[in-house]
Amino acid sequence: MAGMSVRIDGLSEMLGRFGDAKGTVLDAFEVAMTKAGIFIEGESKPITPIDTGVLHNATHSKVRRFGDFIQGVVYNRTPYALKIHDGTPEYPLSKSPKNPNTVRQFFQVVLDRDGGRVLDPFWEEASKKVIDHLAK
Numbered sequence: 001m002a003g004m005s006v007r008i009d010g011l012s013e014m015l016g017r018f019g020d021a022k023g024t025v026l027d028a029f030e031v032a033m034t035k036a037g038i039f040i041e042g043e044s045k046p047i048t049p050i051d052t053g054v055l056h057n058a059t060h061s062k063v064r065r066f067g068d069f070i071q072g073v074v075y076n077r078t079p080y081a082l083k084i085h086d087g088t089p090e091y092p093l094s095k096s097p098k099n100p101n102t103v104r105q106f107f108q109v110v111l112d113r114d115g116g117r118v119l120d121p122f123w124e125e126a127s128k129k130v131i132d133h134l135a136k
Contacts, residue, residue, distance in 0.1 A: 016052060018134065021130070022068070023031060024129075024130050024133045024134070025130050025133070026065065026068065026070065028127075028129040028130050028133075029070055029123075029126045030065055031068050031126065032065060032122040032123055032126035033063045033072035033108075034061075034063045034072070035069050035122050036072060036092050036119045036122045037059060037061030037062070037063060037072050037073070037074050039106065039122070040061065040110050040111070040119075040120070041059050041061050041074060043110040044059060044074070044106045044110050045059055045106075046049060046071045046110075047101070047102050047103050047106050047109060047110075048076075048106040049084060049097035049098065049099060049102040049104065049106070050098075050099050050102060051098060054078055055076065055078050055080070055081060055084065058076050058077040058078045058081065059073060059074065059075070059076045060076075060077065061071065061074040061075070062071065062075075074107060081121055081129075084097075084104060085106060085108070086105070087104065087106060089109075093105070097127040107118060
């Protein structure tokens with residue numbers, strides 16, 4: 001019977017890095033989620049229907065972290081935003097906004113760009129940061 005042994009130089013340092021991986025991943029993706037929210041805000045505002053400007057100016061984003069869970073939300077504070085965005089029987093999506101340069105589903109249009117991959121650069125950047133950190 002033959003035996004074999006392997007020596008990995010820097011193994012304890014590498015294992016130390018992986019022990020920190022959870023925090024590294026959460027930190028990187030929290031930043032990515034924040035950037036994605038700001039991106040959606042910025043891209044949706046110019047195409048949000050404008051009448052008085054209230055709907056247009058009420059879009060915000062926030063990111064919250066609960067332990068291992070990161071939640072990103074882009075929202076509009078006006079009570080009628082959902083009705084405009086998703087439509088109602090009284091105001092169906094087939095009814096165009098007053099301004100032809102705007103769209104009813106202002107958030108969805110942004111998310112659907114590039115075949116639904118519009119936010120991929122943010123996740124890719126976060127993944128690269130994690131890999132680079134672990135490779136040190």
